Amino acid sequence: xxxxxxxxxxxxxxxxxxxxxxxxxxxxxxxxxxxxxxxxxxxxxxxxxxxxxxxxxxxxxxxxxxxxxxxxxxxxxxxxxxxxxxxxxxxxxxxxxxxxxxxxxxxxxxxxxxxxxxxxxxxxxxxxxxxxxxxxxxxxxxxxxxxxxxxxxxxxxxxxxxxxxxxxxxxxxxxxxxxxxxxxxxxxxxxxxxxxxxxxxxxxxxxxxxxxxxxxxxxxxxxxxxxxxxxxxxxxxxxxxxxxxxxxxxxxxxxxxxxxxxxxxxxxxxxxxxxxxxxxxxxxxxxxxxxxxxxxxxxxxxxxxxxxxxxxxxxxxxxxxxxxxxxxxxxxxxxxxxxxxxxxxxxxxxxxxxxxxxxxxxxxxxxxxxxxxxxxxxxxxxxxxxxxxxxxxxxxxxxxxxxxxxxxxxxxxxxxxxxxxxxxxxxxxxxxxxxxxxxxxxxxxxxxxxxxxxxxxxxxxxxxxxxxxxxxxxxxxxxxxxxxxxxxxxxxxxxxxxxxxxxxxxxxxxxxxxxxxxxxxxxxxxxxxxxxxxxxxxxxxxxxxxxxxxxxxxxxxxxxxxxxxxxxxxxxxxxxxxxxxxxxxxxxxxxxxxxxxxxxxxxxxxxxxxxxxxxxxxxxxxxxxxxxxxxxxxxxxxxxxxxxxxxxxxxxxxxxxxxxxxxxxxxxx
Numbered sequence: 001x002x003x004x005x006x007x008x009x010x011x012x013x014x015x016x017x018x019x020x021x022x023x024x025x026x027x028x029x030x031x032x033x034x035x036x037x038x039x040x041x042x043x044x045x046x047x048x049x050x051x052x053x054x055x056x057x058x059x060x061x062x063x064x065x066x067x068x069x070x071x072x073x074x075x076x077x078x079x080x081x082x083x084x085x086x087x088x089x090x091x092x093x094x095x096x097x098x099x100x101x102x103x104x105x106x107x108x109x110x111x112x113x114x115x116x117x118x119x120x121x122x123x124x125x126x127x128x129x130x131x132x133x134x135x136x137x138x139x140x141x142x143x144x145x146x147x148x149x150x151x152x153x154x155x156x157x158x159x160x161x162x163x164x165x166x167x168x169x170x171x172x173x174x175x176x177x178x179x180x181x182x183x184x185x186x187x188x189x190x191x192x193x194x195x196x197x198x199x200x201x202x203x204x205x206x207x208x209x210x211x212x213x214x215x216x217x218x219x220x221x222x223x224x225x226x227x228x229x230x231x232x233x234x235x236x237x238x239x240x241x242x243x244x245x246x247x248x249x250x251x252x253x254x255x256x257x258x259x260x261x262x263x264x265x266x267x268x269x270x271x272x273x274x275x276x277x278x279x280x281x282x283x284x285x286x287x288x289x290x291x292x293x294x295x296x297x298x299x300x301x302x303x304x305x306x307x308x309x310x311x312x313x314x315x316x317x318x319x320x321x322x323x324x325x326x327x328x329x330x331x332x333x334x335x336x337x338x339x340x341x342x343x344x345x346x347x348x349x350x351x352x353x354x355x356x357x358x359x360x361x362x363x364x365x366x367x368x369x370x371x372x373x374x375x376x377x378x379x380x381x382x383x384x385x386x387x388x389x390x391x392x393x394x395x396x397x398x399x400x401x402x403x404x405x406x407x408x409x410x411x412x413x414x415x416x417x418x419x420x421x422x423x424x425x426x427x428x429x430x431x432x433x434x435x436x437x438x439x440x441x442x443x444x445x446x447x448x449x450x451x452x453x454x455x456x457x458x459x460x461x462x463x464x465x466x467x468x469x470x471x472x473x474x475x476x477x478x479x480x481x482x483x484x485x486x487x488x489x490x491x492x493x494x495x496x497x498x499x500x501x502x503x504x505x506x507x508x509x510x511x512x513x514x515x516x517x518x519x520x521x522x523x524x525x526x527x528x529x530x531x532x533x534x535x536x537x538x539x540x541x542x543x544x545x546x547x548x549x550x551x552x553x554x555x556x557x558x559x560x561x562x563x564x565x566x567x568x569x570x571x572x573x574x575x576x577x578x579x580x581x582x583x584x585x586x587x588x589x590x591x592x593x594x595x596x597x598x599x600x601x602x603x604x605x606x607x608x609x610x611x612x613x614x615x616x617x618x619x620x621x622x623x624x625x626x627x628x629x630x631x632x633x634x635x636x637x638x639x640x641x642x643x644x645x646x647x648x649x650x651x652x653x654x655x656x657x658x659x660x661x662x663x664x665x666x667x668x669x
Contacts, residue, residue: 159644378447
């Protein structure tokens with residue numbers, strides 16, 4: 001090539017640069033110098049010869065990308081002729097149908113746990129990743145362990161290059177997150193991180209083309225999911241929303257809130273009985289066991305009701321609490337009464353009297369919480385709760401003073417202290433007495449439900465071993481037990497540890513820590529789940545942290561130790577079993593209030609599913625789902641086998657931060 005000749009890229013780059021110069025560089029992006037900007041005195045030929053082909057090519061590529069971004073909202077017409085569906089996993093008709101719907105409308109996908117919500121999300125994300133080469137795709141999950149799990153799961157389905165994906169958490173420095181937003185295209189993060197980055201301007205909101213929201217039933221009130229959608233709409237309406245949940249909400253009102261807050265245009269709902277998922281779901285037997293309270297617990301309950309009557313009588317006399325059947329009054333009803341008092345206080349109640357009534361409400365609400373603990377969890381959980389008030393750790397100084405003056409309360413408290421003070425000290429250490437070697441210490445069953453739970457678990461392992469003597473052992477079946485309170489989780493674990501080595505139990509609690517039981521860090525949670533899957537433990541006793549999303553593995557027996565008012569919680573608990581083989585679910589209920597709560601929850605669940613699948617006029621859907629595919633283009637289905645490499649977990653954020661600082665130093669140099 002002679003010095004007077006110019007390459008194709010030089011010619012293209014020169015013309016592009018001149019046209020770009022005529023329009024001005026309003027974008028603020030630096031571009032390589034072009035012939036028109038050469039220094040005075042240098043011959044044009046010499047300048048052309050010195051010009052770098054790479055720099056000019058960069059200008060051409062930049063301009064091409066800019067034009068693509070301006071046309072059709074960044075949609076690539078060549079890639080958009082098709083939408084890809086993977087065949088590396090068995091093709092299921094319901095997943096294919098839902099994926100197609102989610103590509104073209106803001107969709108809430110409600111599938112029982114274990115039937116492929118993440119698979120559908122990965123398909124939708126991959127197609128938007130292809131269709132919009134300069135756009136961003138975001139996956140939000142409520143907890144860090146879920147975020148970590150989902151990025152790997154999506155890679156295993158569609159093989160989006162790991163170099164284009166990133167995981168961000170609150171521990172990632174703001175500067176590093178801003179770099180990641182610029183360099184990566186598929187982001188996995190918690191909603192609070194997204195809110196923070198939107199408010200700081202670190203997140204390029206206008207470039208987001210697909211937003212996936214896991215555990216979407218949480219999108220109520222001012223939850224971070226709602227904030228993210230509200231912020232994004234300020235910048236652009238041109239993005240697709242895909243919301244995922246095992247169940248749409250606790251009641252019709254909650255479902256409507258989720259639809260409104262997430263701009264949902266359509267619901268794809270499947271229940272355990274839906275015809276198109278029956279071939280892929282294993283049978284789940286649900287058993288309800290109702291347990292009488294027993295003489296001792298009934299006697300303590302009777303005393304406790306007298307205490308409740310003594311403290312609620314003042315509120316009834318002042319007409320701020322409508323007289324009800326005291327034993328059937330709930331904590332929620334008391335909170336509503338207090339809120340009503342705050343909104344419309346009586347003109348006769350002013351000044352110091354308002355403070356007195358607020359204090360009485362606070363005591364009653366706390367006492368009714370203890371009443372629920374007594375009925376559902378037993379005497380030990382009640383004692384631990386009351387102990388927190390009386391030793392000052394809950395900071396309720398007035399409540400402690402008032403309760404100390406009540407003779408019936410102090411008799412009950414002292415009685416419970418005699419029974420459980422020793423348990424309190426072992427619990428505070430986090431190591432049950434049995435694990436310390438005191439296996440001969442007799443376990444005290446503080447609720448009849450504990451005895452029933454023990455019978456069910458022991459019988460499960462015995463029958464499993466009897467049926468699988470030649471093939472399998474205790475290690476190859478898993479049991480998961482749910483209880484809403486940490487003290488109860490600890491108590492159940494202590495009870496089951498009596499049956500080592502047949503039952504190897506481990507507790508599983510959330511991140512926050514209390515004075516009695518230390519919480520699990522995110523790393524510890526993932527480690528416990530891994531050991532449970534691998535057989536290190538065969539029984540997991542969990543709070544609600546085990547309900548949502550995390551891939552616990554195959555569980556043969558689920559036991560719910562308490563009833564949940566919300567059907568959302570029960571559906572998610574049930575989803576832990578029946579994934580690869582038949583599963584069993586046992587709900588253990590105390591006779592009376594807890595049994596009624598469970599029945600009401602089941603009634604609510606049936607009403608929700610009936611309302612969504614039957615009469616669509618009950619719910620109002622968002623009518624403005626944007627058309628992401630330009631008019632005249634209708635992507636055709638193309639099934640293909642997706643191959644991918646081995647997923648390599650992302651390096652810790654401190655390594656990324658160090659690398660970023662090295663790059664920034666080089667740039668500065």
